[in-house]
Amino acid sequence: DSGVTQTPKHLITATGQRVTLRCSPRSGDLSVYWYQQSLDQGLQFLIQYYNGEERAKGNILERFSAQQFPDLHSELNLSSLELGDSALYFCASSPGTSGGLQETQYFGPGTRLLVL
Amino acid sequence: GQQLNQSPQSMFIQEGEDVSMNCTSSSIFNTWLWYKQDPGEGPVLLIALYKAGELTSNGRLTAQFGITRKDSFLNISASIPSDVGIYFCAGRQAAGNKLTFGGGTRVLVKP
Numbered sequence: 001d002s003g004v005t006q007t008p009k010h011l012i013t014a015t016g017q018r019v020t021l022r023c024s025p026r027s028g029d030l031s032v033y034w035y036q037q038s039l040d041q042g043l044q045f046l047i048q049y050y051n052g053e054e055r056a057k058g059n060i061l062e063r064f065s066a067q068q069f070p071d072l073h074s075e076l077n078l079s080s081l082e083l084g085d086s087a088l089y090f091c092a093s094s095p096g097t098s099g100g101l102q103e104t105q106y107f108g109p110g111t112r113l114l115v116l
Numbered sequence: 117g118q119q120l121n122q123s124p125q126s127m128f129i130q131e132g133e134d135v136s137m138n139c140t141s142s143s144i145f146n147t148w149l150w151y152k153q154d155p156g157e158g159p160v161l162l163i164a165l166y167k168a169g170e171l172t173s174n175g176r177l178t179a180q181f182g183i184t185r186k187d188s189f190l191n192i193s194a195s196i197p198s199d200v201g202i203y204f205c206a207g208r209q210a211a212g213n214k215l216t217f218g219g220g221t222r223v224l225v226k227p
Contacts, residue, residue: 107158
């Protein structure tokens with residue numbers, strides 16, 4: 001158990017819909033990262049937050065957005081969903097004591113999203 | 117975007133065998149990481165490498181940071197059934213903490 005929790009574990013929805021994925025980092029961790037893993041592929045970095053502020057952006061679509069709240073939990077919002085958005089979405093956290101640089105990332109169990 | 121080419125894509129192991137996998141890139145990375153992912157779980161960090169040429173072990177696992185900083189390999193010695201899973205390499209560049217992942221090596225048990 002990494003200490004990172006993600007809800008829901010599974011999500012089934014229809015094209016065009018909007019969903020919110022939630023992540024609670026390890027206790028005390030300030031940095032949160034979101035990754036997308038499509039079928040049988042590696043993880044693609046989407047976005048990083050550090051202490052409530054966006055720190056780095058990867059291959060995140062404009063239809064997707066994220067935020068980190070004062071209690072440090074984070075939400076990833078996916079809108080106008082398409083079939084190709086079906087994937088595993090992982091959240092990771094790191095202590096952030098060095099501004100999130102060069103730190104081990106601990107991954108949550110993921111949310112499996114299926115868009116029908 | 118940046119790509120990490122990981123090979124082989126899959127391999128079959130027999131208990132007791134040594135296995136190797138590697139990761140190459142056209143870009144330089146300052147850190148190389150190896151993760152294992154079991155079904156239904158998130159990736160778990162196995163080994164982290166921070167210096168070119170560094171050779172690091174974690175039990176039966178040994179990984180090396182290539183001297184050019186563009187590659188890394190992972191060896192598993194005397195494999196056991198619980199070594200089955202997907203192994204990912206990941207690289208981190210100088211700025212920030214963003215990880216670039218390889219496509220994974222799926223390790224399966226020989227029937």
